Amino acid sequence: MSSRTDEAMIGVIAKSDQAAAVEEFFQLFKTPWEFYQPGRTYDVVVVTSDDVPEVDARLLVIYGANLRTIDARIGVAARARRRGGSLTYRSSQLPVYGELLTFEERDAAILRVSTTAEAAGLRIHGANITVMRLGYDLFDEVCYLLSTGQPPDNAHIPTLDVHITMLREWIVGAEITLLEIPAAPAGYSFAVSLTHDIDFGGMRSHLFDHTMWGFLYRSTIGAVRNLLRGRLSMSRLFQSWRAAASLPFVFVGWAKDFWEPFDWYLTVERNLPATYFVIPFKGRPGDKVAVPHPSRRAAAYDLADLAAGTTRLLREGCELAVHGIDAWHSVERGQEELKRVAGVNGKASIGIRMHWLLFDQKTFRVLEEAGFAYDSTVGYNETVGYRSGTTQVFRPLGARALLELPVHIQDGALFYPERLDLSESEAWKRCSSLIDHARECGGVLTTLWHDRSPGPERFWDNFYLRLVEALRLLDAWFATAGQVVGWFRKRREVSFERVEGSDGAAQTRLRYHGEEILPPLTVRVHRSSSTFVDIPWNGGTAIDVLRSAAPAATVVGSSL
Ligand SMILES: [Zn+2]
Numbered sequence: 001m002s003s004r005t006d007e008a009m010i011g012v013i014a015k016s017d018q019a020a021a022v023e024e025f026f027q028l029f030k031t032p033w034e035f036y037q038p039g040r041t042y043d044v045v046v047v048t049s050d051d052v053p054e055v056d057a058r059l060l061v062i063y064g065a066n067l068r069t070i071d072a073r074i075g076v077a078a079r080a081r082r083r084g085g086s087l088t089y090r091s092s093q094l095p096v097y098g099e100l101l102t103f104e105e106r107d108a109a110i111l112r113v114s115t116t117a118e119a120a121g122l123r124i125h126g127a128n129i130t131v132m133r134l135g136y137d138l139f140d141e142v143c144y145l146l147s148t149g150q151p152p153d154n155a156h157i158p159t160l161d162v163h164i165t166m167l168r169e170w171i172v173g174a175e176i177t178l179l180e181i182p183a184a185p186a187g188y189s190f191a192v193s194l195t196h197d198i199d200f201g202g203m204r205s206h207l208f209d210h211t212m213w214g215f216l217y218r219s220t221i222g223a224v225r226n227l228l229r230g231r232l233s234m235s236r237l238f239q240s241w242r243a244a245a246s247l248p249f250v251f252v253g254w255a256k257d258f259w260e261p262f263d264w265y266l267t268v269e270r271n272l273p274a275t276y277f278v279i280p281f282k283g284r285p286g287d288k289v290a291v292p293h294p295s296r297r298a299a300a301y302d303l304a305d306l307a308a309g310t311t312r313l314l315r316e317g318c319e320l321a322v323h324g325i326d327a328w329h330s331v332e333r334g335q336e337e338l339k340r341v342a343g344v345n346g347k348a349s350i351g352i353r354m355h356w357l358l359f360d361q362k363t364f365r366v367l368e369e370a371g372f373a374y375d376s377t378v379g380y381n382e383t384v385g386y387r388s389g390t391t392q393v394f395r396p397l398g399a400r401a402l403l404e405l406p407v408h409i410q411d412g413a414l415f416y417p418e419r420l421d422l423s424e425s426e427a428w429k430r431c432s433s434l435i436d437h438a439r440e441c442g443g444v445l446t447t448l449w450h451d452r453s454p455g456p457e458r459f460w461d462n463f464y465l466r467l468v469e470a471l472r473l474l475d476a477w478f479a480t481a482g483q484v485v486g487w488f489r490k491r492r493e494v495s496f497e498r499v500e501g502s503d504g505a506a507q508t509r510l511r512y513h514g515e516e517i518l519p520p521l522t523v524r525v526h527r528s529s530s531t532f533v534d535i536p537w538n539g540g541t542a543i544d545v546l547r548s549a550a551p552a553a554t555v556v557g558s559s560l
Helices: 016-028 069-073 138-147 159-173 210-228 234-245 247-252 263-268 303-315 331-345 363-370 411-415 424-441 461-472 481-493
Strands: 002-005 010-013 033-035 044-047 059-063 078-089 092-103 109-113 119-125 130-134 178-180 190-198 275-278 319-324 351-354 444-448 476-478 495-500 506-511 521-526 532-537 556-558
Touching (some): 092 159, 159 178, 159 424, 159 521, 210 234, 303 331, 331 351, 411 424, 424 444
Antiparallel strands (some): 002 506, 119 130
């Protein structure tokens, strides 16, 4: 089916090696665009190439650290050039990772270097055109974010989402009607994907191994230290000691296994579908593990030992996915790992997250070739936030079908003494700012809580409970990792095409040929910087973009 509108089409003139980054950027900022074609008229032209042609547009956005011939003509002069920097846009921070050019001061600096206040972005008003001149290359930044990713120090900044916000604000600020499909289902502000990595599979599998001795130490001496640091209550200290004392009875089966992985989560997450990443093979540490103590990476449980639990999870609407060992570097091993978990959950479409979050530049191609539908490894072990600078599901550069569900909040990163080592109130502040951003920009908030985290000696249960209850109160769409990725995949499949209207004016047509989109997408028409109209669209029926509410953006639906 298709629909058409008569709002802005963006023409993009990029460097020849930036096509993939451009395409991915406009999958995230889902708005009509095309590579610039001479002779066509555009309301907005975005340029990163060195040559800026004469364009007939209302808004020209020029990105790049090289001076262009047009700069002299519009009165832009260079001040200094450097590699990387931290900029301030309104109240947002914006790290730049590539080359950065600052400009001689003019009346309309819109973006400044945070430390020196030098102008790094200018707005220049011409007679019929507004020019935005930015001292960095947008698509080089996108490429960096989606491949290398942000250093942990900048994890808290949703850099890629800020880039999208800026471009959107400049377009609607120039009073250009803009159509987009926001990154959240109709009726929701954002999605939530609750996930769990099953690393341990219960205490019972750990008789006399490194994990058991570590637990004994941390639940006794470590617990006293945590009491003294104010991180553990007296009652939790006694609970720790009781758990340690109960160990022999746990191993012989007379006492409850306090690391039983599923019961607690199923209670706390009642009616919320979660995704459990399970290790497919027992006793395999994996190859090419270039971090200390690689042997500790081997799982002590076999998937078959968890059969009662995994059956129950599937009955409750949860998802089982692969917690990969060798899939990140070997197609053949990946296929083996996929097959083992597919045998348990009976699904054709399976996702993966690598154990210990191992990956390299080739991982996405390897996973795709092995047959995985999505990956959810891109995140941090040492902190929380946005490695790729976004809340959105994206396609890693170089992949064809595989999508990435980024991980944002991880229990161990928040609380381990050798990681962020936060108190609960400090951790709450970090999580709140991530939630606030998701509510504002959409996308998905992905949480990762490990199987043994609610029990002794970690006791990260109350914090998680509070987090889930807080999220329940918001207008979030809770879905499994696979469902969230599926929704974003359908959003990606919507395309915009430019057609000539009966009056000769350029119009945009929405195309989608897949299954019904549930929950529906939102087609949003920005009429000005302060008003927009939202129309829910499930991709299957013709829509008329509220003629009455948005007369300048009439969408006529027609079945193809
Ligand atoms: Zn793991």
